[in-house]
Structures are given as structure tokens and as C-alpha cells.
Amino acid sequence: MMDKQCDLLLDYFNGHLTNQQKAAFESHLKDCPSCQEELKELEELTMDLPYASEPIAVPDGMKQRILSNVKDDSQIENKATFDQTDSEPGPKPPIKPKRTWFKPFMVAALTLSLVGNGAALYYINEQKDDADTGESFSVDSMKEAYTLQASEDIEAAATAMMIEQNRETNLIIQANNLPELKGDEKYQVWVLEEGKPFRAGTFVTNQDGKGGVSYTLHDMKERNYDTIAITKEPNANSQQPQGDILLSSPL
Amino acid sequence: MREQDIELFHRVQNKDEVALELLYDRYEKLLFSFSFRMTNNKFLAEEAVQDVFTKLWSKSLPYSEEKGKFSSWLLTITRNACLDLLRKKKSNDYELKERDALQEDNDPSPEETAEWKEQHEEIQHAIKELKTEQQEIINLFYFRGFTQSQIAKKCNLPLGTVKGRVRLSLQHLNKILTKKKERGIRE
Missing domain, CATH: 1.10.10.10 (Winged helix-like DNA-binding domain superfamily/Winged helix DNA-binding domain)
Incomplete structure (x- = not known):
């Protein structure tokens, strides 16, 4: 009799399971010889496939860029949130599921509060994110506004607004009272779908601890983002949050 | 004599810059070509290769010879890095159409x-x-x-x-x- 869990093997192999699903599958895997065997078979049968790739020329300067970025990266003390298993071969989902930075219970405890007065929208100059598309800015309608709650020991405050513009959703973040950044550090906005973080804008603060960013959420309609959060990151390139959540709100 | 991958790997884990460069040169093209095959986008492919070497350099990774060939292990990490990037870029509505940009490879590296x-x-x-x-x-x-x-x-x-x-x-x-x-x- 096939367990329903056995059907998740492919999505496990490709790292598509949520943290919860992944944990459940791994516990199933321990007791299911047929899944163990199939997984091993998948690993073996796909082992040579990378070599099917056409050799292509690497971009100019790639070596220099990568090696200097790699070495730079090590100068920043990474927070001890690294999950040791994330790079093991085999079906380890690249989204690091064991990260502890995101604490659902904390966010769940927060209350959503609407900013009713269409708080003055203004563009913050420190905007840094390349992906932002904020050159021409015309407000169409404010869909939602949220007040982010600060985590324990954090004094900061922030609001998030979703603005419908040209049929896309613009996320506008404005924050006050944030701790000063050092070196390359940046504040990073994330939107989360079932615990999976997606980058949603990067910003720095001015000398008064104020900062903000506008970010286009192209896929707002297909996605089901449930949380917004701000972390402090060692630089503008974090693909996964490395710092703790400073501010957050359910969406 | 060509130094074994595993030795280079251990030296890289111990922050040996010479070893990092040797290992990089050895695998640059394979990892980039594979990443391009996965992502169909040279910027993402470069990002994936960078992610792989960043991990090798700054994180303590659990590779040992019992896990099979180093190259297979490295390619698995690379594939996971690509899948990770693809998932994230999807959230930015990244259109991955770059087949036309596939460059002719005129420079086969010795490696x-x-x-x-x-x-x-x-x-x-x-x-x-x-x-x-x-x-x-x-x-x-x-x-x-x-x-x-x-x-x-x-x-x-x-x-x-x-x-x-x-x-x-x-x-x-x-x-x-x-x-x-x-x-x-x-x-």
C-alpha cells in the first residue's frame, strides 16, 4: 500500500516542500524502504546529467567578481543561523527549512492594524534596490496598509502599504528609528509565503534612522504572501535572511 | 601533480586563497555551463556559481569521500543553488528567455x-x-x-x-x- 507521503518524493528531490512537509517526508523516509530505494535511484540516475550541459563561455570578469565577492563575504561575521545540512548533496531543499530566524508564533501573535489616514506617501531617496521600478510614480489606489510590529528589544517602527498601480502591486515601506547600519549592512524587506522568504526591497537609513523603499510585487495575484518582515543583512545581496526579524506584520 | 579535489576542498574550508582559486579554475566552466543549462540565464548562472563558492569558502560543509565523487557532490550543490534562485526569481516575475544569447564557446579551458x-x-x-x-x-x-x-x-x-x-x-x-x-x- 502506497503511503500518500510516497507521492512527495519528486517534490522533495527538487526542494519544493514546505518546512513542515519536508520534516514529515523525512520522517516517513526513515520507515519507507521503497522511498529510500527510489531516492537513491533518482540520485544515481541523475548523477551524470549535468554533463549533458553544453559547454559555454563564462562571462568576462566572472572569476574576479566571484572570487572577490566570496572573500568579502567571509569578512562579515555570519550570524549563527546557518543550517549545517543545507548543502549536503541529495534532496536538500535550497530554501533552508531549519532556519530559526523566522518564528511563526511571533508573527501570529501580532495584530494587523490599518493605517487609516493614507499617511503621506513620499519617496525615500536612499532607495537601493535595482529591482525597484520607481521612476515614475503615480498613486492609483491604496489597497492595504499595515503597521509592522517591532520584535522584542527593538525600538523601531515601520509601515507597509500596498498600492495598486498599473495593475501591479507596489509595496511601499517606510521605517523610523532603525539602528544605524555599519559597513555594507542594509535593511532588507521580505515577503513570506508559508515561511518561504522572498526579497522585496533593500534600503539604508539616513542619520535619523529613517528609511524606506518601494518594490513592485509582480506576482501578488498568484502568490499568497502571509507575512512581511524587515531584517538587517550584512550587505545588499542576501538571498536568504541572515539577520533576525526586526519588524514584521501578517498580511 | 594535480592536487586531488578533496585536498583542495579541505584547504578551501580552511580559508586557503590559493586553493580557492585552483578549485575555482578547475570547476568554473562546468558549474557555469550546468547552471546556465538549469537557469537559462547567464546572470542567474553566475549568481549560482558564486553561491556555491561562497558556501565552500565561508561555511563548514559536510563532504567526505564516502559520499561519492567530489564533482558529483559539487554539482548537486550547484543544482540546488540554481533551483533556489529560480524559485526566488519567479517571485520577481523573472522571464527566463535567453536561449538566443547562448554564446559560442571558442575558448575551451584546459580544465x-x-x-x-x-x-x-x-x-x-x-x-x-x-x-x-x-x-x-x-x-x-x-x-x-x-x-x-x-x-x-x-x-x-x-x-x-x-x-x-x-x-x-x-x-x-x-x-x-x-x-x-x-x-x-x-x-
């Missing part, structure tokens, strides 16, 4: 080893012997990293049959490869 070249030809030929549907399913599953339900939709298959089809296609490919190897030995 584009005989191993790669030989394996490349073998696998390419073997893949071409598969039925189109089987080629497609391997492509969607392995290189595109689709979910089971995405594959079902794309191939117009009932969800419950996807896993079997993937297995069958891979097994079939493997059979062709094994046969080719046996023939190769006889000839």
Missing part, C-alpha cells in the same frame, strides 16, 4: 577535461535516442526543476503517473548509456 567532453557526447547521444516525451520529462524534472504538478500539467499527465514516468525515462536513459559504454569497451 574542460576529457571526462566532461566524453561524458557530454555520450549523454547527448543517449538523450537523443529517447522518445521526445521522455526527453521532455527529464528536462522538466531535472533541469527545470518543476514540481510534480507542473510536470503533470505541462505533459498532460495524471498527477499520479508523473513519478513513474520520470523513473522510467531516467531508467531508459541509463540503459542506453550502459549499452553504449559496453559497446565502447568492445570496440
